[in-house]
Amino acid sequence: MKVFLLEIGFIPNITLWDIDAPQMLLSKPILINKNSSSTTINKFIWERLDNMVDTYYLDDTILQKEYECGVLLTYCKLKSMY
Numbered sequence: 001m002k003v004f005l006l007e008i009g010f011i012p013n014i015t016l017w018d019i020d021a022p023q024m025l026l027s028k029p030i031l032i033n034k035n036s037s038s039t040t041i042n043k044f045i046w047e048r049l050d051n052m053v054d055t056y057y058l059d060d061t062i063l064q065k066e067y068e069c070g071v072l073l074t075y076c077k078l079k080s081m082y
Helices: 038-055
Strands: 003-011 030-033 070-077
Touching: 003 038
Parallel strands: none
Antiparallel strands: 003 030, 003 070
16 A cells, blocks of 8 residues: 655745745644545644644634645655565
């Protein structure tokens, strides 16, 4: 079974973002596979976004700017241990 390491980051302004731009990591990397629930992953991302707003005392409207901010999902395939 293929296993991937997923890193989730938040980009406050996607129009100004480039590869070296700052981003906020929303969690430690997590392991996912083809059986991972997309609903659970989606819920996890939203919980982490809410936590980010509360932890850093950000204005909640930062998440409502749908064309300015974004969530960056970076993943890599892990080598099989078998």
